[in-house]
Amino acid sequence: MFTTHASQSQPEQTDDLRVPVTLLTGFLGAGKTTLLNQVLSDSSSGRIAVIVNEFGEAGLDHDLIETVDGDVMLMSSGCLCCSIRGDLSDSFVKLLAQRDEGMLSFDRVVIETTGLADPGPILQTLLVDSFLARNTRMDGVVTVVDAVNGPATLDAQFEAVSQVAMADLIVLSKTDLVSKASAKAVTDRLRDLNPTADILRRLDHEFALKKLWNLTSMREDAHQHEAISWTTPKVANDPLGNLSGLMATSVSKPVTTSEFSRHDTDISSVSIVLDEALDDAVFDKWFDTLIAYKGYDILRVKGILFLEGIETPFAFHGVQHIFDPPVPLKNWTGNDRRTRIVLIGRNLSQPEIQRSLDLLRKPEHADAMSVQAARGSD
Incomplete structure (x- = not known):
């Protein structure tokens, strides 16, 4: 994944003209549409094109709608809303073509998923579809969780667990309908599932609505503090608890809130922090082997990587085995040169990841033991 970068000079910085895309997800009744109406009624975020599955499901505030033209609604704020009549790529082709022709104007796109949608396939589509990869970039995943019904939904529906695990930002709704203790319990459970999400x-x-944007550090203009926050768990940890470089971020075991078997008990997050720069070929071999054997179980992986011989760190991100091209973080300053890798997935065994971490730190053993280490063999 990174081998080609180590032997080439750094490219000149170019403006990224791709359209930023925010994925707005959340289970049925969580409050996605309420948040969407709030976004569309506010002009502070610029002009936004919203892609929804069907207008009938969107529940848009009709007071915000000025005109309807075919599959596109024009909002009073200047934003747009269109329905998916074909696949996602077709919707983007139509939107961008009309923008290029001067018929539409927008600065970013929000995709509102159905409540039952797993965000993984949508994120992968944005990466593997050649048109989308050239013209769009993922700006972040925003997941809305209902403080009232959220715990029971997480118990019963794995899609809801996946929506939380893949989020860059979690918006907790309906907190006025539960006690402070219940709201805290829900928050703790969400942090357990996804420690790096705000x-x-x-x-x-x-x-503030501005907090919905610029959630990922997969952009060249990302600042150092943004990239570090993107890969840092938002939970308090023992300062001496990560001397090994491996930190399991799960901190609690909330009780089951429904008759269903909990779907998030198999989900965990592992954070790897390394002080030294890495050899690109060794990292590629370790990471490729890990993904080959655990890719299906890894819901999301992201990180900041320092490579030997290169001053600029790289941000990288993937969903299962599909990865964005790594992005050089050209605004990085200071002496912090630690590599940070965060994995969220099913059945991530600490000993298993520890063995693969040992492989990373001791590359002389990689040729003989990489497969066994990634499999977790004794």
């Missing part, structure tokens, strides 16, 4: 309460005074 969690905001939509009804809090400090909630």
Whole structure:
């Protein structure tokens, strides 16, 4: 994945003209449409094109709609809303073609998924579809969770667990309908599932729509503090608890809230922090082997990587075995040169990842033991 970068000079910085895309997800009744209406009624985020499955399911505030033209609604804020009549790529082709012809104007795109949607295939489509990869970039995954019904939904529906695990930002809704203790319990459970995602309460005074954007560090203009926050668990940890470089971020075991078997008990997050720069070929061999044997179980992986002989770190991100091209973080300053890797997935065994980590740190053993280490063989 990174081998070609080590032997080439750094390219000149170019403006990224791809359209930023935000994936808005959340289970049925979580409050996605309420948040979407709030976005569309506010002009502070610029002009937004929203792609929904069907207008009938969107529940848009009709007071915000000025005109309807075919599959496109024009909102009073200047935003747009269109329905998916074909596949996702076709919708983008039509939107971008009309923008290039001067018929439409928008600065970013929000995709509102159905409540039952697993975000993984949508994220992969944005990466593997050649048109989408050239013209769009993922700006972040925003997942809305209902404080009232969220725990029971997480118990019963793995799609809801996946929506939380893949989020860059979690918006907790309906906190006014539960006690403070219940809201805290839900928050703790969400942090257990996804320690690196920020969690905001939509009804809090400090909630601002601008916090929905620029959630990923997969862009060249990302600042150092943004990239570090992107890969740092948002939970308090013992400062001496990660001396090995491996930190299991799960901190609690909440009780089951329904009659269903919990779907998030198999989900965990592992954070790897290494002080030294890495040899690109060794990292590629370790990572490729890990993904080959665990790719189906790894819901999402992201990180900041320092390679030997290159001053600029790289941000990387993937969904299962599909990866964005690594992005050089050209605004990185200071002396912090630690590599940070975060994996979220099913059945991630600490000893298994530890063995593969030992393989990374001791490349002289990689040729003989890489397959066994990634499999977790004794």
